Amino acid sequence: MDGRLRTRRQGFVRIIMADLLSADRDSWVQAINDAAKVLAEGWIAMRRHLHQHPELSGHEVLTTQFLKAELTKLDMPVRVAGQGRGLTADLVTDKSLADHPRMAIRGDIDALPIQDEKSVPYHSTVDGVMHACGHDVHATVIIAAMQLLSHLHRSGALPWPIAARAILQPAEETAEGALHMIHHHAVANVGAILALHVDPTRQVGCIGLREHDLTAACDMLEVKFDGDGGHAARPHLTNDPIDACTRWIQSAYRRVHRAVNAHDIVVLSIGMIEAGHSPNVIPDHAKIKGTLRSLGVQARRRTLEVLEDVGEATARETGCQVSLRLGSSAPGVMNDPALVRLLSDSAAQVLNPAAVDWIDQPSMGSEDFSFYLEHVPGAMFRLGVAGDQVGSAPLHTGNFDVDEHAIAHAAKLFAASIINYFDPDRS
Template sequence: MTQPTDAGERELKTWSPIVQEIAAELSPQWRELRRYLHRHPELSNEEFLTTEELGKRFARLDLPVNYIGERRGLTCDLVSDPDAVMPRLALRGDIDALPIQDAKTVDYRSCQDGVMHACGHDVHAAVIYGAMAILRSMHQSGQLPWPIAVRAVLQPAEELATGARYMIHHHALRDVSAILSLHVDPTRSVGCIGLRKGTLTANCDIFHVQCNGRGGHGARPHLTHDPIDAITRWVQSSFRRVDRATDPAETVAISIGTISAGHSANVIPDTAELEGTLRTLTAESRLKVLETMEDVCEGVGRETQCQIELQLKMSAPMVVNDAELVDLLSTATCHTLGAGAVEAIELPSMGSEDFSFYLEHIPGAMMRLGVAGEQVGRAPLHTSLFDVDERAIADGAKVLATAAILHFAP
């Protein structure tokens, strides 16, 4: 079941208050978990202690924990009727942090120099834990209106776009028929949920351009094949050509993040390189731009007598939200936070999410969780002052728990 039935919505009025009561009682624990994770962040592929701590927390709920691979990431199932044959609904969160120095002056400031939860993954983990805690409490007290089968999926390495595939490889989607997720949104007020059917985030390709020339003395550039000249021409040509190669109605964003070359002011180096990102909203525009970038490599190579190679280092496809699952989240939001809490997302984001890899296997939907309060929560993602209004944790947990119950309505 995805879109809630009429009967499911009618019964929702009888058990929705129970979700609210449990959340009010347990939310201090979820806030404490978020703060613990915020103090102790771990970078992508290093999330061993984070995974261990989350495993301990789920074990306290008396739920079975399955550690993934090298114990980076875990799954945890709650099946209210062991005799029922039911596909799982997965609730996915991510747990890795970013190489950013925490500049906040709060008692839960990161203890790890140069590492910080600047993308809200500590909140995501706390929300998934909170949703499972609500469902577990209702199951233990016999207050679930019907049987459910829910799997928490807490993955590593989202920031590298490798964590989802790692989890899939280790069977995190086995027996799962649908998946829900969330992302914090500092542009949206706490108490609000952003929803969009169809494309939510862009394709993202991280690319590397290697330019091999022939170095020499800065006084005799005519004897060199200057890779710095070549790499700067490549940047300028790519920006111009991409703009002309794609339909203006199709949003495309190409950005250069690093350029590296040389070691001395009077020496023309042998090599230069750069890295950047390409973001597109259709498969056709992505292919067209990549072809254009390859053509730029050939053209600039001929002009400068350098060898230029374009390589894709990492790619993540678009997140395309399933319409029925978005309706499910909308219904859950209306009943837990109020009808005014649902906010339509008008345009796709040019950001990317490796949640998209799950959607290559099963339908899913991601919601945007408002985290901006009057005092805290408006600093942008991926910045040293990023923080959230922690009331948002309970909001997200209630919405996902309610959606999970509605998903299984008879």
Template structure:
């Protein structure tokens, strides 16, 4: 929708005069890459692949990263890519990882732009094409500086291009494939159409909610629609259950705790004049705190048991965890914020007041190592009614690609500065991971 009309360096109005040589060189590298980053993102946008089918996207990244001279590995089943850059002369330093996701959504692209999706009913409506491009830009700039000897000190970086974020399986698959081996911290970005370009959202602690599927099956007895008294109607039970949950859950949850239960699927019956035998419901439960999650699950079971007794039906309730809450590490948020201020000045900082109730499988990496995700403003400044995430018209101000790549690359280099607080906090070799084993 919006191209890069000016180099990112022109937008760094708040940059302190003390900007040192490596930072200036890095910004210059990113500026030179800006047009190619836009081209790459637009190519991904034209050719989206839904979760589980990211084969061509992965192959394209694999070839491009390999041609750059990085050590490259393909993810499980030919989906996802891992790439490494290590400029240490001796082994021993852990790596810092940058993660970008690559899958698209089953949504029709309604934008009138040259790079509109060419796949019917598939679209990058959540910015994953941009997330991948941001990480690619950071990798390209860092690799160029490494080859030309312009890095101020050695670094060890891992670039993770992850499939299947939207169905919450990709992060776990990449972890099992070794994405976090010898990694001590991980960083990521997410597009934020609620903020204009030039603003970056930061939050310590919970950034997104845990999200899990609710699967409910209601067993009744079938009958004629004219004689409902001869049946145990599972549709009537489903209606009562949904209505009761929507009314009751807010009344049993402390007012300062966030809980969202929503149902998006109801399946039951084949004829308008036949009361069916069974009805199936599908929904999601989103919470921020583990105790709130446990309490809410208990309340849902209790309410279902009461409705089953009142309607003389059987109600099965199952929960399937999609992803835990993303909980940002305070030290890593400080690292990213400090580098953001050096790039853009204090006016760029937006302190996110409350966690989103959306889910993000970035949380699975955080079960293993400290990490942080920031939200990059991607709406054109002054634009009204900018399309939000998962909209059929979602798009970005493409200047955000270079900005995000610069922020991640700068933060990566800064973390490895010998003697810095970041080096001590993040890169002290560990004998064990954040947790002992990857998630099942």
């Protein structure tokens, strides 16, 4: 045989073999899509059950028990956290990874004190409580992703071994749940962590991604004003705490944005005022509560200095005692660029190459997912839940709902990201 012909034929063989190997390596993508079609109906039923039975932050015992039962069906070791709230479950498909750091996926499970105003069969059965932030979806997606991975493992469709951990945490809305789970060893032997948040401003099939800063840091503020009350007809004989309260708010709103660099984003909002019990009595005390949201350590520090100055000035002007106290707080979510690329590449495989919508600016909302990122690298994505008929109502409103097709999209993305994370050829 002519040498050039032999070389050319050998080259064709190598190309064909490479194509076959590539097809074999990617067959798990089709397996994920096929399994999702079979399991999707059950995922919708699970989400609706959670939506009908919401529990507020700090009370998620029955929700934890329900989710534990779902994971136990997959023969995974489940560990319930302290007080029976929150859990973790591991899927390790080969003994060689028994001690290997896990890839964790985290979902939150608590609801909000909001009345469900929707006319749907899965309307909340708890008066004044509903999943208005999509945590029912988040929890369902975590279970669904673990079901997909377990199905691929049992069917032999996994291309290589994986070590995954599901984290289902309580009390995200009060910024306490992540610390609760970390205290109960949720990130022990975890090498990376992923999370999601539903987004009614994005269409189903779309995910939002951003490297580095995704959300702002958030501090809860409480300011107390202690004065000397009296009759409303004789304010000159009082030190009026309501006067002090209103002066503080107006001064703080004005001063913060004059004292902080315009390039440093800070948002101060007062959402609660408590004072008085009668229209003709000046009370002894007043109290306000609000939030301070900031991007950057220096901006936060400068803002807190300004608020202390405002308090001192208000005390001098009104004769009241003014005290500022910081409550629970959460740092900003900082997405790891390598994990964002992992999510983007995985979305191209199991969703479509156009699924990723790159986020231009960080959100001034907060997320206690940030506490996990103080221990391990991680990334959060925004999940589009707006469909043609449902899913566009804003978060934290009584009409909030989602297009449930989004559940399968997120579950497939999590499962694919975990598989790709353990790819032995991944750089």
